[in-house]
Every structure is written in C-alpha cells, then in structure tokens.
Amino acid sequence: MQSFRTEIENPIVQKDIIELEAKIRQFHDGKLDEEKFRSLRLARGVYGQRQEGVQMIRIKLPYGKVKSKQLLRICDVSDEYSRGRLHITTRQDIQIHYVDLNRTPELWAELEKDDVTLREACGNTVRNVTASETAGIDVDEPFDVSPYAHALFEYFLRNPISQEMGRKFKVSFSSSDADTGLSYMHDLGFIAKIENGVRGFKVMLGGGLGSQPRHADELYSFLPTDKIIPLMDGVVRVFDRYGERKSRAKARMKFLLKDIGLDGFKELLEAEQKAVPVKTYPIHYESYPQVKVANIETPSVEVQNTKAFEQWKATNLVPQKQEGYVAIGIKVLLGDFYTDKARELARLVEKYAAGELRLSLRQNILIPYVKEELIPFFYVELEKLGFVEAGYNKALDITACPGTDTCNLGISSSTGIADELEKVIKAEYPQYINNPDVVIKISGCMNACGQHNMANIGFQGMSVRTKDKLVAPALQVLLGGGNLGNGQGRFADKVVKIPSKRGPQALRLILNDFEANGNGASFVDYYAEKGEHYFYDILKVLTDVDNLTPEDFIDWGTTEKYKKEIGIGECAGVVIDLIATLFFESQEKIENAEEAIKEQKWAASIYYSYTSMVNSAKALLTAENVKTNTHAGIIKDFDTTFVESEKIDFIGTFTELVLQLNKNEPTEVFAKSYLEDAKQVLAKLESFRQLELVADK
CATH class of the missing domain: 1.20.120.330 (Nucleotidyltransferases  domain 2)
Known part of the structure; x- marks a missing residue:
C-alpha cells in the first residue's frame, strides 16, 4: 500500500487518509479487532458489500451539488478502482461498488484532489446534509438555502461531538414550503422562512423512516439563520449522551423523542447550552460562490423527433427564478449511470451551462442555468447520451435502493421490481408519464433506504413462507404516504404482503381503481378517503401463497431460485464492547x-x-x-x-x-x-x- 504523506496538501485530510491506511494494516496483521475496524472505516465512507472481499464506497456530496471537474474526478476514480458504474442515492451521494479495501486510501486521496470527501458518509455520524435540488433557482424560495447547508456541513465534518454516536444523524434543508427536502422525516429539518425581513427556518426535530416511521415535531416555527448551527450543536450533544447505543433498532433520535417527549428533550437541550462553544454563528451568504454561466454562441441544431421533444419539454424542464434560464431534469433509471456518459455530461455542462449538476433525492440529475435558447441544443446532446427519457419527477420516475444487488440487508430485489413496474407504466398507463402526483418508491428491506414508507405507493422487500416451509421473495405493499408541505407529511399504511412476482398486478389493481374512481383527487387524498380496508379488499386476491408457481420462487432480475440471505448491516454502524x-x-x-x-x-x-x-x-x-x-x-x-x-x-x-x-x-x-x-x-x-x-x- 502506497504512502500519501506528500500527496495531499490539506494536513487534516492527509492525517485521515494515513490513519485509514494504518488501520487497514493493523487489521490485516491481526492487531485491530474486526468490529472496531468496521466502525472506523464506516466513518470514512467504506461500507462492506453483500459480495465478500469488496467494498462499497460512498462519496459525500453536500446538498447534491457536484461541479463538472468533481464529476470527472469521480469518473476517473470509478474507472480505476471500480467498474465504471455510478449510483445516485436518495441522500444525494454517489456510491461506487466492488472496491478492494486495500486501495481505499489511494482512492480517497485521488478524490480529495478536487475537494471530494468520503469522510462521515457512513457510520454513526452526521451524514450527508441534503437539500432541495432546486436550491438557488426555486421560483418559490424566499432565499437560497445552499450557503446554510454548506456551512452546517463544514461545521460538523470531523467535529468530535458527532463521530461516535449511537446511530446516524440526518439533516435536510427545504427551499420553500413545498418542503422538497422532506423535513418531516429527518432528525433535523430546516424549511426556509422570512419573518420581518429576517432570514430563518422552521425547524423540525425527530423524524425518521425505517420499520417504525415517526413524524418530526416542530421545534421552532422560526429560528434566525445565525442560530441553526448552535442549535444543532446542542441537539447532537443531547443525542450523543442520551441516545440508545446497545440496541441499534432503538438508537435513532426518533426513539429518544418518543421516550422523553419534546418538552423533556428541550430541558436536556437547555442543560447543554453552556457547553456549546458558539451562541451565534452568522453565515455570510454573500460570500457563497457566485454562479458563472458559460457565455457561448448558441449552436444550430435540428431536432429529429419533434413529438418526443415536446413530451420531454413538458416533463423534464424545471422553471427557474432567474429570467432567461431553465433547469433540465435527467431521469436516471434506479439512480445508475456510467462514467462514459457522465464524462460527456460534465463537459457539456461545463461548456454550455454553469459547470455544476445537482443530484436529487429521487436519484436523478438536475442541470441548472440552461439558457432558454439552448434547450433544443441540450436535447440533441442529451439524446446522444440516452438522457432524454420523459417523466422527470413523475409517476414513471420510480425510486429504489440497491436491495439484494449489493446490500447486506437486502431481503428481496428492489431494482428488479422497479424496472418491471416502469415497463408496466410505459406500456399500459402512458398518461402517468406526465403525472407528478403519484410517487412510487421501493426498498429491499425495512430500513427504508428507498423511502418506501413515505410514498403514495410503496413496496418493501420481504419473504413469504408456504405451508410446506418453502420461502419465496415477497413485497409489502404500502399506500397513502405523501409530502403535504411545510413540515407536514403522511406515512404509508402497510396494506398487504404479496409474492414479489405479483407486484406488477398489484400496481395495475391500484391504478385501475384510482383511474376509475379518483375523480381528479390527489392519490394521497383519495387513499385517505377510501382507507386501508378498501385497498386491502382490492389486493387480497394477490396474497394467497397456496398456489405459487415455480416462477414465484425466482426473484426479479435473477434466474436462480430465491434464497433469503441477510448479512450484517453496516449502515447503522456497530457497538464495540471489547x-x-x-x-x-x-x-x-x-x-x-x-x-x-x-x-x-x-x-x-x-x-x-x-x-x-x-x-x-x-x-x-x-x-x-x-x-x-x-x-x-x-x-x-x-x-x-x-x-x-x-x-x-x-x-x-x-x-x-x-x-x-x-x-x-x-x-x-x-x-x-x-x-x-x-x-x-x-x-x-x-x-x-x-x-x-x-x-x-
């Protein structure tokens, strides 16, 4: 393994990488306990994969912003150390898979050349700070939340108060009352507000998904921007001291709030105020880097398929508050794209837009600051890359975690069923390509990395056992979740469990009923009106496991007979008791x-x-x-x-x-x-x- 003592200019980063290299050596030499080593590498973005002997690397990209040169650097790293595939997560990170553990220090060193970090992308830390992908261009935003998200990211990176908590801690920023940052399901959620000319945030506390979702409490209806970092400093200190550590299933902030209540938490928060080193933390948004849009003559192009172009414009263009510009949404199937296309995209954006991309919470890509006169040109160029599929952030745009493809905790395939459901919508419900109302999300297990339990229509990977004790892949069907805005949301009800191969039929039954009886209502409102029992009666016919065929014992995306295999989950970290x-x-x-x-x-x-x-x-x-x-x-x-x-x-x-x-x-x-x-x-x-x-x- 190579030394990096002279290759990294930042001494703090250099120390991090050298430490990782040393710990890997100690681990191989039998001088470092496996559990302790796991905790250390997780905090450095190195995550054990379902396949033995290789690692998943999570690259931390605060609020989903990635510059063209950073994307090019990530592509180089993926080609050199992995297999050229990039996976966008629901927390606006990028993951690469099948990385040799011994090469992770040099991989990290390469990324840091363009200011890209792995630090605290996994483990019991403050995870990637997420935000609305439209931050800074949102037509409804009172102000750009990006400088505040960035300041918070920098404050807590390597901060000793948040390195070894009982579990992970997630933070989000929403640009407007639409709450596209999903504050209600975060440990701390901030929604931009202005009161009496003062910038601030509505603050939500203690939300979460997983097997027991909890709606966040409103901690403040308005908190000035210079108070958000002192607040979170205190919140993390309370969570670190009083949060559960032994039982991972109960170690999130939401369980602490459930146990002691909001008033009890506020008392503990008040008791920490002397220890918080800053009482006010002004964030100078004026010094945040200004956008520089390329000034280039509009190339002359001819769009071949005008019908497809018009459909794409109807679903994939996002209005921008800056006059003369739009943002372009790229629908990325299952969040997976490849380095050859990513490089071309990075160069296109560098030359003809503002040299940056945004990764979205729905695993997509947004290109901001595209001049309106360049829309046809971008369509033609993106078409060459296969990036003009219509339906950005619409019903056809299904979110799914990697599931059994690479994750230790995956119970059944989430990517396979997601691919199949998209085929059903395209072929049988083409009108949903334009429908932003129906949100479909899939997770391979109960941990909700695909956010299935906040979706209008959600599927959770499970297994089902027959009377003969045969095990088949299954899906829990969840309905009625949704983001209501301004910190309010609904979590989906668990309606039925069905064999996985019946997932497409479940979707057909749900959409057919909604088409026939919805009468223009939103799906969330329609479900609330009809209720869980109504949909249970519709889907009950799919629950019978006495008539399974051999095909039902083969999961989506594979040809082998299903075998339930769950490894040790690492996303939550581990407890070291030696x-x-x-x-x-x-x-x-x-x-x-x-x-x-x-x-x-x-x-x-x-x-x-x-x-x-x-x-x-x-x-x-x-x-x-x-x-x-x-x-x-x-x-x-x-x-x-x-x-x-x-x-x-x-x-x-x-x-x-x-x-x-x-x-x-x-x-x-x-x-x-x-x-x-x-x-x-x-x-x-x-x-x-x-x-x-x-x-x-």
Whole structure:
C-alpha cells in the first residue's frame, strides 16, 4: 500500500487518509479487532458489500451539488478502482461498488484532489446534509438555502461531538414550503422562512423512516439563520449522551423523542447550552460562490423527433427564478449511470451551462442555468447520451435502493421490481408519464433506504413462507404516504404482503381503481378517503401463497431460485464492547484532546476528554456485564457500581466529574483542567482493571 504523506496538501485530510491506511494494516496483521475496524472505516465512507472481499464506497456530496471537474474526478476514480458504474442515492451521494479495501486510501486521496470527501458518509455520524435540488433557482424560495447547508456541513465534518454516536444523524434543508427536502422525516429539518425581513427556518426535530416511521415535531416555527448551527450543536450533544447505543433498532433520535417527549428533550437541550462553544454563528451568504454561466454562441441544431421533444419539454424542464434560464431534469433509471456518459455530461455542462449538476433525492440529475435558447441544443446532446427519457419527477420516475444487488440487508430485489413496474407504466398507463402526483418508491428491506414508507405507493422487500416451509421473495405493499408541505407529511399504511412476482398486478389493481374512481383527487387524498380496508379488499386476491408457481420462487432480475440471505448491516454502524479496545480508544481520545489544545480548539478538546472518560467507564462496566446503552446510563451506573460501593475511590462522584462538561464555558483553562481529569480517570481505571486481572489468575 502506497504512502500519501506528500500527496495531499490539506494536513487534516492527509492525517485521515494515513490513519485509514494504518488501520487497514493493523487489521490485516491481526492487531485491530474486526468490529472496531468496521466502525472506523464506516466513518470514512467504506461500507462492506453483500459480495465478500469488496467494498462499497460512498462519496459525500453536500446538498447534491457536484461541479463538472468533481464529476470527472469521480469518473476517473470509478474507472480505476471500480467498474465504471455510478449510483445516485436518495441522500444525494454517489456510491461506487466492488472496491478492494486495500486501495481505499489511494482512492480517497485521488478524490480529495478536487475537494471530494468520503469522510462521515457512513457510520454513526452526521451524514450527508441534503437539500432541495432546486436550491438557488426555486421560483418559490424566499432565499437560497445552499450557503446554510454548506456551512452546517463544514461545521460538523470531523467535529468530535458527532463521530461516535449511537446511530446516524440526518439533516435536510427545504427551499420553500413545498418542503422538497422532506423535513418531516429527518432528525433535523430546516424549511426556509422570512419573518420581518429576517432570514430563518422552521425547524423540525425527530423524524425518521425505517420499520417504525415517526413524524418530526416542530421545534421552532422560526429560528434566525445565525442560530441553526448552535442549535444543532446542542441537539447532537443531547443525542450523543442520551441516545440508545446497545440496541441499534432503538438508537435513532426518533426513539429518544418518543421516550422523553419534546418538552423533556428541550430541558436536556437547555442543560447543554453552556457547553456549546458558539451562541451565534452568522453565515455570510454573500460570500457563497457566485454562479458563472458559460457565455457561448448558441449552436444550430435540428431536432429529429419533434413529438418526443415536446413530451420531454413538458416533463423534464424545471422553471427557474432567474429570467432567461431553465433547469433540465435527467431521469436516471434506479439512480445508475456510467462514467462514459457522465464524462460527456460534465463537459457539456461545463461548456454550455454553469459547470455544476445537482443530484436529487429521487436519484436523478438536475442541470441548472440552461439558457432558454439552448434547450433544443441540450436535447440533441442529451439524446446522444440516452438522457432524454420523459417523466422527470413523475409517476414513471420510480425510486429504489440497491436491495439484494449489493446490500447486506437486502431481503428481496428492489431494482428488479422497479424496472418491471416502469415497463408496466410505459406500456399500459402512458398518461402517468406526465403525472407528478403519484410517487412510487421501493426498498429491499425495512430500513427504508428507498423511502418506501413515505410514498403514495410503496413496496418493501420481504419473504413469504408456504405451508410446506418453502420461502419465496415477497413485497409489502404500502399506500397513502405523501409530502403535504411545510413540515407536514403522511406515512404509508402497510396494506398487504404479496409474492414479489405479483407486484406488477398489484400496481395495475391500484391504478385501475384510482383511474376509475379518483375523480381528479390527489392519490394521497383519495387513499385517505377510501382507507386501508378498501385497498386491502382490492389486493387480497394477490396474497394467497397456496398456489405459487415455480416462477414465484425466482426473484426479479435473477434466474436462480430465491434464497433469503441477510448479512450484517453496516449502515447503522456497530457497538464495540471489547474492554481492551475501549481503553485503547480512551488513550487515543486523550491524544486527540492534547492535539486540539495545541490548535487552541478548546471545545473539541473538552469533548475528546469527555468521551475518553465515558469510554473508560464503559470498559469497566462491560467487564461487570452491566448494560451500557447510553452515555448518561454509563455515567450513572459507574457511580452505582464502582464509586458508591467504594470499589474505586473518587473525590465526589463520577457524574460530577464528567458532567463538568455542561457546567462550564469551553475556555482554555477548563479544557486543560478537564484533560488532566480525563488522564487521571484513565490511569485509575486501567490500574483497577489490571489488579482485577491479576486477582483472577
């Protein structure tokens, strides 16, 4: 493996990559526990794939914005280290697959040459900050949310308060009350508002999808823009301390809100305010890079198929608030496209538009700042690339996660059934190519990476067992979800479970009924009027598994008999409970705290010291088989188990010592004294552990 000490200019990035390289070596040499190594690589965008021996790499692209030169760099990396396929996710990232673990440091180094990062694209971190793909051009937006999304991304990248939480943390920004950033299903969602001439956001807290979707609570009806980063700093601190860590199924923000309620959360948030290093964080949107549109003479072109051109214009052009410009939507089937086409697209946008693309939450591509007179030219050029399929963000535009293609957690194929449903719509319901109202989404399992449970019509990968104990791929059909705007939404009801091969027939029954009886209503309203039992009666005929044919035991997109195989899920990260590893981590965090003090980053140093003390306490509690579900529980239980019983001598309590964190301002004096406390705690607890081991021999 190659060294990168002289290849990366940014010393912080260089340190990251060198550390990943070193950890890979330690892992191969048997010096690093597999679970610990998994946690570390996930936080660096390296995700285990369903296929053994290869990795999925997730490339973090804040709010889906990617410059032409960045896309070209990603293409080079994909060709060199992967197979030339790029996959757009529902969080506006790009994933590449089948990457050799040993080559991930050099892959990362190549990406960083054009300011593209893997850092915190996976793992128990603040994930990619998403936003409306029309941010900055939205005809209804009060202001461009891009500078605010970017500032938040930069603030939390490598921030010690958000590196090892119990689970991932997701944030979104919506340009307008249409809430196209889907704030109601995020841990924190921001909707742009202006009140009395002041920019700000409506703030939604504690939403989520998965097997138990939860609608976010309104935390603020209006919060000025300079308060959003201090707010999130406090929210993350509360989640880090009180959020579940042992049970991954209960470790999201939504479960913490469910347990303690919004008022209880606000009390904990208030208790953290002294520790938050910034009380106000002005975001200077005026300094955000200005758009530069190419000034070039309009080439003369002739459109061959005028009918197809008019259809494309009706569905794929997005109005833009800047006069004389439109945005062009590219429908990307299942979010997959290839580097040969991507390169041509990047060059086209660089030469004739603003040199940037937006990746959408529906796995598509938007080209902003296309001059109106260039529309025919772009159509002709995009047609050469196969990028002019009509139906951008319409019913035909189905969202699907990778499912059993590459994901460890996939239960049944999501891409295969998505492809089949698009064929059904094109052939039998062509009017839906123009219909923006019916939203169809598919996930390969309950974790909702395809966002199936917020769709009008959703499908979730499952399996079904016959009386003879034969297992076939299945789909849970969900109906009635939808985005209602301004932070309001509905989650879909689980209506029936059917064999996967009956998915197309289910869609036909649903659309046929809607066509016959909808009377111009939206699908969401029509479903609300009819209700779950009405649609259950329509679809019940498809649920019988006593009459399955051999074809029903073969999943979409494959020729082999179905076999339910679920690996270890990595999207949520893992819990490390090995005692020696925990003490090792505590020492690393103390070293990080010392480094932060040298850099005069007092708040960062304090948090490293805090996590070192909690880690050390967790090590001893683990040795006693005491549950270590939350940081707050660890602190309390350490007092009960070791201090009150006088097994370990403390002046005062461990709680008082550790929670100096939120009783003091993050000053230099406190950072240095708190670091000394952390060093003493580690030394005392390691000494206790060694005496225990000697006594056990």
